[in-house]
Amino acid sequence: MLRCLVILILVFFTSCSGGLYTHYPKVRQQAKEKNLPEKQFDKITLKHETLPTKRISIPSATVQSPIKIEIEQSQLPLIPQKQINAPTQKTAITGDGRPRDATHYNKNAKVAFVAAIGALTFFVAGLLIHPAFLIAMFLCTLLAFVKGIKAIRKIMKTGEHGRYKAEFALYVAIPLLFLSIVGIIAYLSANGTGLQIGNVFIP
Amino acid sequence: MLVPYKILVVCLAVLLFTACAAPRVINQSGKVTPKGNVVAGASYTANVPVRTAILMGKIVEQNISDLANKDSITVDGNLETINKAAVAYAVDPFSSGYDFYLRAGIAKRFEAGYKLAGKANTFMLQYQFMGTTGNIGTVGKSTQLYGSVALQYSWQGYKLPNVFGELQSRLGYSFKRNDFLLPLIFSYSFGEEEEYGCLAFGVAASYSRITYTTLPDRVFNDKNEPVFGVKNKQGFASFGAFINAKVGYKYVYLIPACSMFYQNYGTYKLLNGDNFNFKGLTIIPSLSLQFRLGKDYE
Numbered sequence: 372m373l374r375c376l377v378i379l380i381l382v383f384f385t386s387c388s389g390g391l392y393t394h395y396p397k398v399r400q401q402a403k404e405k406n407l408p409e410k411q412f413d414k415i416t417l418k419h420e421t422l423p424t425k426r427i428s429i430p431s432a433t434v435q436s437p438i439k440i441e442i443e444q445s446q447l448p449l450i451p452q453k454q455i456n457a458p459t460q461k462t463a464i465t466g467d468g469r470p471r472d473a474t475h476y477n478k479n480a481k482v483a484f485v486a487a488i489g490a491l492t493f494f495v496a497g498l499l500i501h502p503a504f505l506i507a508m509f510l511c512t513l514l515a516f517v518k519g520i521k522a523i524r525k526i527m528k529t530g531e532h533g534r535y536k537a538e539f540a541l542y543v544a545i546p547l548l549f550l551s552i553v554g555i556i557a558y559l560s561a562n563g564t565g566l567q568i569g570n571v572f573i574p
Numbered sequence: 575m576l577v578p579y580k581i582l583v584v585c586l587a588v589l590l591f592t593a594c595a596a597p598r599v600i601n602q603s604g605k606v607t608p609k610g611n612v613v614a615g616a617s618y619t620a621n622v623p624v625r626t627a628i629l630m631g632k633i634v635e636q637n638i639s640d641l642a643n644k645d646s647i648t649v650d651g652n653l654e655t656i657n658k659a660a661v662a663y664a665v666d667p668f669s670s671g672y673d674f675y676l677r678a679g680i681a682k683r684f685e686a687g688y689k690l691a692g693k694a695n696t697f698m699l700q701y702q703f704m705g706t707t708g709n710i711g712t713v714g715k716s717t718q719l720y721g722s723v724a725l726q727y728s729w730q731g732y733k734l735p736n737v738f739g740e741l742q743s744r745l746g747y748s749f750k751r752n753d754f755l756l757p758l759i760f761s762y763s764f765g766e767e768e769e770y771g772c773l774a775f776g777v778a779a780s781y782s783r784i785t786y787t788t789l790p791d792r793v794f795n796d797k798n799e800p801v802f803g804v805k806n807k808q809g810f811a812s813f814g815a816f817i818n819a820k821v822g823y824k825y826v827y828l829i830p831a832c833s834m835f836y837q838n839y840g841t842y843k844l845l846n847g848d849n850f851n852f853k854g855l856t857i858i859p860s861l862s863l864q865f866r867l868g869k870d871y872e
Contacts, residue, residue, distance in 0.1 A: 516821075516828075520770065523823055538823065545826040549863040553618045 479522035480533030483540035486515035490547045502558045509551035515544035597673060597691035597728050597753070599860040600816045601831045603774045604720030604761030606685035606702040608709045611868030612678045615829075619691070619860035620670040642741045647793045649801060649846040656741065657844045658852075660734055664749050665784060665839050666856055682707055689728075694753075696728035704760075708767050709868070710824055718763040720772070726755040745845065746789030746803060755780040757816070764821070771820035771827055778816060780835070783809040790845060801845050812837030812856075820864070829862040 493508035522537040599619045607613050647653060677687030677698070689696035704721030706712075731750045734742040761774035789803040818831030838853040 520821070520823065524765075524770070541823045542826050545822050545828050546863055549618075549828055549861065552861055556618075 475529070475531040477522045477526055477531040477533035477537065479518045480526065480531075480537040480540070483515045483519035483522055483544070484536040486511045486518060487540035487543040487547075490515055490544060490551075494547055494550070497554070502554065505551050505554045505558065508547060509555065512544045512548040512551055515540045516548055519544060597689055597694050597696050597726075598755060598778075598780060598814075598833055598835060598856075599673070599691075599831060599858050600755075600757050600759065600776070600778060600833055601818050601820075601829045601860065601862045601864075602677075602700060602722075602724060602757070602759055603768060603772045603818075603820055604702065604722045604759045604776075605705055605763070605768055605772070606683060606700050606707070606722055607677050607679035608707055608868070609679040609682055611709065611866060612676065613864055613866050614676045615674070615827075615862050615864035617673050617675070617829075617831075617860045617862035618670070619673060619858060621667060621856065621858055642744055645792065647744060648798075649793065649795045653793075654844060654846060654848070657745070657846075658850050660741070660745065660747060661786075661842045661844070661850060662839075662852055664732070664734060664747060664786070665842075666837075666854075689726075691728070692730070693732055694728045694730040696726055698724055698726040700724035700759075705763075706767065710767050710769050710866070712767055718767075720761045720763065720768075722759050724755075724757050724759065726753075726757075728753045728755075744791050744793065746791060747786065748789070749784060749786045751782055751784045753780060753782045761820075768820070769824060771822055773817075773819050775817045776815070778814050778833070778835075780812045780814075781809065782812070783807070786842075788845060793845060795846060804843055806843050808840045808842060810837055810840040814856075822864075825866050827864040827866070829860075829864055831860045831862065833858040833860075 490508050490511035493504045493511055497504035497508055519537045519541040522533060523541065525531065526534045526537060598621075599617060601615075601617060641647060641652065641656065671692050673689055673691035675687055675689040675696075677685055677700075680686045683702045685700040685702075687698045687700075689698065700722050701724070702720065702722040705718050706720075729750075729752045731748075733749070734745070734747045755778060757776055757778035759774055759776040761768070761772040763772050764770040785805070785807050787803060787805045790801045793801045795801055812835040814833055814835030816831065816833035818829055820827050820829045822828055835856045835858070836854075837856070839851075841849045841851045844850050
C-alpha cells in the first residue's frame, strides 16, 4: 500500500515537473509583457547557449602508501559521533574536590529515593495500622540501601546528578533498616514465636 | 489488631531489660575515630552461651515456681540442677538487649569511649598502629588496611535474672564482676578512609573476675541442717574471634557483628557444698546503628 502511494506521488511529481516550466506564472507574465506567444517564449528560454570549449589541465594524483599508525587507526572500532561531539562528562571541580556533572541523572539514586520514601510510609503504617508493615519497610530499606550505595559510588566517580537524593535515601534507609530488623525480632518475641538459632531459642 | 502501636512499644521496652552479660561485642574497626570526631551508637545484642542454654532447658522442666513456694527447700538433685543453672546463667547469661556507646578521637591515633550495656559500665581505649588517620572526605587510598588494639574495662553488680523469679529471694544470690577485654582489630576499608564502611575482623582475649555471695532462706541439706551463705571468688579467661561489617555512608552506618568466645568458667561452689565446673562456647551476634558527628575533612 505504502509502495503504491509512493509510486503515485512520484508519478504525480514527474508529470507536474514536465509542464511546470511552461505553466510557471512568472514566465507567462513575461511573455505577455513582451507580446510574445507563450510557446515561442518557451522555446527561446529553452535554447542552450554553446560555449567555447577550453582545455583544463588536471593535476596528476600521487598515490602514497599509508603509514603504520594510519592503518592501526583505521582498524579501530567506530565511535558514535554523538559521544565525540557531545561529551557527557563535565569535570568541574567544586567544593570538596569531587567532580560534578550537569548532564546525566543517576537512575539508582531515583530508585533509592523512592524506596526510602516508601520505607518511611511503611514505618508510619507499621506504627499506626499493623506491625506486619515492618516487613515491607524492611524490604524497602534494603532496596534503598543497596541502590543508594550503588548510586553514590557511581556518582562520586562520574559526577552524575542525584547525589543529594542518594544521600537522603541512605541517611533515611540505614536507621530504618536497623529499626525494622529490631522491630521484627521484637514482634516475633511478643507473639511467642521468638527467634530460633539452631537448637537455641532467643526469647 | 486494635492497638499494634502499644504492642510494639511494649515489645521494644521489654527488650530493654537486659541481663547481666559482659559487654563483649566488638563493633569497632581498625581505624580509630579521627581527632575532633565523635561517634555515637546503639546496638541490639544477643548473648547465646550454648552450655547455659542446655541447662536452662533442664530448669524449665523442673518447675521453679513450685520449688520457690515451698515452706522449706531441701537440697536434692532437683535443687542442684537449678543451682547449677542459676550460677551458669549468672556467669554467662542467655539474653538479649541494647547497649549505647559514645567514642571520641582524643588524639592522633587514640580513641576513648564509654558504653552502657544493661547494668554494665564500660570504658575503652583504642590505639591505632596501622593505616592512615585522616577524616572521611580526605583523599587517600581506597583499599587501606587498618590495625588497632583496644583495652576495655567493665564492671557491674547484679542478682539472679528474672527467669528465676521468686527463687532469688530463697537462694539470695548476689554477683559482682569485673571484665577486661583486649581485642586486636584489623579492618579493610570500603572507600577512602572508611567512607562507605569497612570489614573488620580480629581476635580477642578477656579476663573476668566474679565475686558471688549466697544468702539462703529456709534451705536445708539432706541432714535437715540449715544451709548458710557463702562468699566466693572466681576468675576465668576467654579467647575468641570476631568479625563485623560496617556499611553506610559518611554519617550513618549499620554494623552487623558476630563474636565467638570459648572459656572455661572455672569452679563454683553450690549450696550443698559441692563444686561445679563448666566450660563452653558463647556466640554474641549484634546489630549496631552508628552515627558519626564531626567535620568532613581536614
